[in-house]
Amino acid sequence: MPGAAPKGPPPEPVTRILAAYAATAPVEQLPANVRKEATRTLLNWVGCAVGGSQQGAPTRAVAALKAFSGPAQASLFGRRERLDVLNAALINGISSHVLDYDDTHLKTIIHPAGPVASALTAFAEYRPVSGAEFMNALVLGCEIECRMGNSVFPEHYAMGWHITGTTGVFGAAAAIGRLLKLDERQMTWALGIAASQPVGLKVQFGSDTKSFHPGKAAQNGLLAALLAQQGYTASEVAIEGFDGWGQAASSRHDWREVTQGLGQRYEAALNTYKPFACGIVAHPAIDAAIQLREANQLQPAQIKAVALKVHPLVLNLMGKTEPGIGLEGKFSVFHAVAAALVTGRGGEQAFTDKAVADPTIVSVRQRVTAVIDPAIKADQVDMTILLTDGRTVHQFIEHAVGSQDHPMSDRQLEDKFAGLTEDILPASRTRRLKELCWDVWSLKDAGDILRAGAAL
Amino acid sequence: MPGAAPKGPPPEPVTRILAAYAATAPVEQLPANVRKEATRTLLNWVGCAVGGSQQGAPTRAVAALKAFSGPAQASLFGRRERLDVLNAALINGISSHVLDYDDTHLKTIIHPAGPVASALTAFAEYRPVSGAEFMNALVLGCEIECRMGNSVFPEHYAMGWHITGTTGVFGAAAAIGRLLKLDERQMTWALGIAASQPVGLKVQFGSDTKSFHPGKAAQNGLLAALLAQQGYTASEVAIEGFDGWGQAASSRHDWREVTQGLGQRYEAALNTYKPFACGIVAHPAIDAAIQLREANQLQPAQIKAVALKVHPLVLNLMGKTEPGIGLEGKFSVFHAVAAALVTGRGGEQAFTDKAVADPTIVSVRQRVTAVIDPAIKADQVDMTILLTDGRTVHQFIEHAVGSQDHPMSDRQLEDKFAGLTEDILPASRTRRLKELCWDVWSLKDAGDILRAGAAL
Secondary structure (H helix, E strand, O other): OOOOOOOOOOOOOHHHHHHHHHHHOOHHHOOHHHHHHHHHHHHHHHHHHHHOOOOHHHHHHHHHHHHHEOOOOEEOEOOOOEEOHHHHHHHHHHHHHOOOOOOEEOOOOEOOHHHHHHHHHHHHHHOOOOHHHHHHHHHHHHHHHHHHHHHHOOHHHHHOEOHHHHHHHHHHHHHHHHHOOOOHHHHHHHHHHHHOOOOOEHHHOOOHHHHHHHHHHHHHHHHHHHHHHOOOOOOOOOOOOOOOHHHHHOOOOOOHHHHOOOOOOOHHHHEEOOOOOOOHHHHHHHHHHHHHHHHHOOOHHHEEEEEEEEOHHHHHHHEOOOOOOHHHHOOEHHHHHHHHHHHOOOOHHHHOHHHHHOHHHHHHHOOEEEEEOOOOOOOOEEEEEEEOOOOEEEEEEOOOOOEOOEOOOHHHHHHHHHHHHOOOOOHHHHHHHHHHHHOHHHOOOOHHHHHHHEOO | OOOOOOOOOOOOOHHHHHHHHHHHOOHHHOOHHHHHHHHHHHHHHHHHHHHOOOOHHHHHHHHHHHHHEOOOOEEOEOOOOEEOHHHHHHHHHHHHHOOOOOOEEOOOOEOOHHHHHHHHHHHHHHOOOOHHHHHHHHHHHHHHHHHHHHHHOOHHHHHOEOHHHHHHHHHHHHHHHHHOOOOHHHHHHHHHHHHOOOOOEHHHOOOHHHHHHHHHHHHHHHHHHHHHHOOOOOOOOOOOOOOOHHHHHOOOOOOHHHHOOOOOOOHHHHEEOOOOOOOHHHHHHHHHHHHHHHHHOOOHHHEEEEEEEEOHHHHHHHEOOOOOOHHHHOOEHHHHHHHHHHHOOOOHHHHOHHHHHOHHHHHHHOOEEEEEOOOOOOOOEEEEEEEOOOOEEEEEEOOOOOEOOEOOOHHHHHHHHHHHHOOOOOHHHHHHHHHHHHOHHHOOOOHHHHHHHEOO
């Protein structure tokens, strides 16, 4: 405003601060717990990418793009085709998210690895890079992605944006920019070009386009870094500036979430993994169902009514009462609870077309009701089951398995990895892939991971 | 909301209505004036794409992508490289917008052709299609793009979005979907996948990323159509639904702008073209200068003083008095007027480094003064030239050439086309390209256009 006195301190150069961090933070700086969590992130993500690779979404996307792909530079997890780096990143990103089984940064509901690791694995197969450089880039990418998410959550998410795709572009651009050794100015451009390419709307949940989001974010971020390397310019205040990303994409932003404590505290270390193959908001309910089933040896015929008290997001995101196909089942807490009560499982097998149509599961599903209780936190649930003999059984979940306070163990992650990969890759290949992930920090060539994850 | 009574009529299925229109509107339906304006749109856009092809932005983008491109399926306007369809669409889109000289839908400030024609020309070179089919797809694409813009303008634009890239994805998806003969359901998915991929922030203005926006919108829309053809699903209410595009990308939307009068009134027929290669606010002054020069056979030495009465925005946006390089000349109404008086032109040649340093132009420039007159509207100017013999000549411009009320003539478009292409393509090629554009509706193979526009 002409004549208005400036108020407060000058605005922070958010884009430049992030760029400097992405370009220069030394790999030696990473604390052991961050390195360890990043390794678990990789293992979990690779399992998901292999596990999803035969699904319709990646299969259709490969069919659409094969004729246009460049040289066979990069493999596809679980598949035989090889595509150029940019297209491989897209497909692997789709595969890794299509089961809705990948990692979650609980503060923002971002799935951090998808956009970043999809770009990194494809690029690393094309241009050799050590495991330590690769993992440092993975951490930086996930860190930037989650911090961008923190700065705009929940308003940005509530507006309709699928936050994994909108913030993932920044993570992928930073990670690939790091491998390309972009200088700070180029990295600023990479983040700037990323800002112009958000991907993803929540309206797509339940369709193939949900899993498209992390894949396209990976591809867009990769493109941003490649362009910046050639001196392709962008606004150097693209994130925080007038008419920039923050203004356009969110009704609120707190840039301190992005810039404060960089290199000191790590959002990337807060990653969690899903024990169940559906939206995380339903995990407490599945956890409760499995526990009640086991503790009481419940049979479906005994179940008269299942009453849930849930966090508001559960019905917002997973409120489908009559899912028709497996994918829709992933957006139905009613189905998820019924499948868990009937089968004792919450993995991929609980969300097939067959499971959703199973008469026993359908019958239990119709007896499940849920009410919102403002006292219930996101990783909690209160479940009461009325039995046909008039008894009730009750379970309150304080922290669902897989949550921040009750993480999956390494062994549980390995079991999940095995379950995801065993039907797709030969056992020897699965074993090697798992070992490469655990040993990634000392690998000479991180490209081995994607090569090992491809189908023969 | 549970329990809330539904209010008003049920919401319109916007995405499906648009998809049905894009998939089925017959080419015979187009009125003659729409066909004619579309032809002019094509000619103007092709000239811009050739004219911008040697700039830094497309050159850097080609350097970044060459190693990753697929088969040599499509040409690049004004260049020798051939890339896969998706990458060619990106590069041609960048070239066509980099001079800021392409077409404008004045109600929304959308540059309609960029995203749509970039996708179409590349695809048509790869998969032969008649000129009539090609042009019908161009009209449908521009129509959908501009209607989407109308539905959210100006709020969406004010939020920071570069509306050409955000709405252009829909236009490109619909146009390519049409060439692919997608059925209505597939077209719904194509528009849905497009909705998840908006491109562009206004913060990028002044950097290479501004011209990236129409190129990336073309590429994203193309991808959406290719995926949809393979059955890749998306939300069928992606535009209007809860957590959809309208909710996320704009604080207001009026879907009647999208759905009413489809096939009856055509936004695509309202396209306009810039006669001069600089900010539109200086166009009235350049128009006046050229008219006075021609009417009076003015020679530079005759000009003693040039006095302008201008709209306030002219000095706000183009008030540079001493431009040092060509790009600065684009922000100097003084230079623009001087160049027009000396050369009779306001095209790209008027804003080169050489033109800005030309002693004759500099000398005239120093004799140009401008005052703000609140009575002067944005497309008006009042110019008085005092001659060395004591006479004065005067011109008031009511509506500058290129405005809605005073469109460029076909002849003026041809002159602009010549100015844009003559330094880049041989004269015989330029002539052929111009003829192909004028004759496009009767071409057997619309791919000839891009083939003819490539450098030899």
